[in-house]
Amino acid sequence: MSTQNAPRRHDYGPDLRVALGPLGLDNPVMPASGCFGPELGSLFDLNRLGAMVTKTIFFGARSGNPAHRLAETPGGMLNSVGIPSRGVDAFVEQILPEYRRWQTPTIVSLGGLSVEEYWDLADRLRGVPGIAALELNVSCPNLEAGGIEMGASPAQVEAVVRGVVDRSTVPVISKLTPNVTSIAEIARASEAGGATAITAVNTLVGMAVDLDTRAPVIGNMVGGLSGPAIKPIALRMVWEVRKAVSIPVIGCGGIARACDALEFLVVGATVVQVGTATFTRPDAMLGVIDGIADYVRDRGLESIRDLIGTLRTDRGAAETAPELTLAASTGHPAQPAPSRSVQR
Ligand SMILES: Cc1cc2nc3c(=O)[nH]c(=O)nc-3n(C[C@H](O)[C@H](O)[C@H](O)COP(=O)(O)O)c2cc1C
Numbered sequence: 001m002s003t004q005n006a007p008r009r010h011d012y013g014p015d016l017r018v019a020l021g022p023l024g025l026d027n028p029v030m031p032a033s034g035c036f037g038p039e040l041g042s043l044f045d046l047n048r049l050g051a052m053v054t055k056t057i058f059f060g061a062r063s064g065n066p067a068h069r070l071a072e073t074p075g076g077m078l079n080s081v082g083i084p085s086r087g088v089d090a091f092v093e094q095i096l097p098e099y100r101r102w103q104t105p106t107i108v109s110l111g112g113l114s115v116e117e118y119w120d121l122a123d124r125l126r127g128v129p130g131i132a133a134l135e136l137n138v139s140c141p142n143l144e145a146g147g148i149e150m151g152a153s154p155a156q157v158e159a160v161v162r163g164v165v166d167r168s169t170v171p172v173i174s175k176l177t178p179n180v181t182s183i184a185e186i187a188r189a190s191e192a193g194g195a196t197a198i199t200a201v202n203t204l205v206g207m208a209v210d211l212d213t214r215a216p217v218i219g220n221m222v223g224g225l226s227g228p229a230i231k232p233i234a235l236r237m238v239w240e241v242r243k244a245v246s247i248p249v250i251g252c253g254g255i256a257r258a259c260d261a262l263e264f265l266v267v268g269a270t271v272v273q274v275g276t277a278t279f280t281r282p283d284a285m286l287g288v289i290d291g292i293a294d295y296v297r298d299r300g301l302e303s304i305r306d307l308i309g310t311l312r313t314d315r316g317a318a319e320t321a322p323e324l325t326l327a328a329s330t331g332h333p334a335q336p337a338p339s340r341s342v343q344r
Pocket residue numbers: 032033034035055056077079081083109137175201202203225226227228230252253254255273274275276277
């Protein structure tokens with residue numbers, strides 16, 4: 001489906017439609033996996049979202065990590081939930097029907113502790129109604145390869161993606177870990193495997209210590225850092241991925257307000273995901289959508305698509321760019337920070 005023909009469930013004013021390959025979306029905002037589900041549908045109309053993304057599911061049932069699983073850190077949060085899952089059959093029978101109550105496309109996140117587990121999940125989900133796309137969470141340890149994060153190996157990522165693409169009829173999105181030296185290399189492996197799009201990024205591995213007990217705060221010793229603290233890193237990685245591949249990129253990491261999302265769009269993301277921010281403000285995504293619409297309208301753009309990947313890297317152009325006078329709802333400062341030349 002082209003972006004022009006994508007259905008519009010909600011009138012945002014400006015044209016916010018985007019596409020991930022054949023999957024047309026009403027707007028570019030969706031939750032990050034594991035952070036928001038249909039149980040929050042009583043708070044606002046979930047049809048307003050570009051898509052829904054499920055928590056990562058595994059083939060069989062599995063329990064999560066030991067307590068404590070969450071810790072607040074400056075500007076962020078450490079989590080080591082360990083992704084408990086009831087298994088794919090319970091997902092299809094009990095959880096997926098909850099998503100089908102909305103018209104919003106549902107992206108199902110898959111995890112695996114071996115390359116084959118992803119393939120088995122894809123086989124099981126083939127043809128199941130109500131699945132618009134699959135997102136592969138490759139930040140899982142490969143137990144057959146000594147527990148190394150699958151997403152750190154270009155060869156394993158390519159194998160996971162290719163096998164799932166071969167078994168699926170829906171677009172396949174590869175969600176990358178930031179815990180690598182070259183995310184561009186992993187992105188290229190995902191594209192070579194046939195991914196329709198790439199999500200960047202998952203959480204960064206972090207740690208916190210309780211000085212009273214001198215024990216790690218997190219039961220699993222280390223956890224995934226998310227929230228505003230990781231935004232600059234995520235933004236840089238999205239920019240690197242954008243330059244490395246020609247498939248759409250989904251930006252994720254520290255997005256809480258429209259101005260954050262707009263930065264990701266400018267560096268080349270087609271879609272954004274909001275995770276940690278939804279824990280304190282479950283309706284944060286609505287503010288992001290409205291702020292993006294305000295920006296598109298205020299700047300006189302034809303559509304959101306005119307903004308994607310428009311980062312200006314010629315310094316002269318950036319210094320002579322018109323002053324920022326952005327709508328309050330974008331969360332941007334009303335005035336730009338003074339440039340060096342102004343300070344002098
Ligand atoms: C409590 C929690 C649970 C998460 N569960 C998943 C998950 O099941 N699958 C996944 O791919 N990412 C999971 N994530 C990572 C998020 O989807 C997202 O990539 C990350 O938090 C960065 O975005 P944020 O800074 O907006 O939260 C989880 C994050 C948090 C905080």
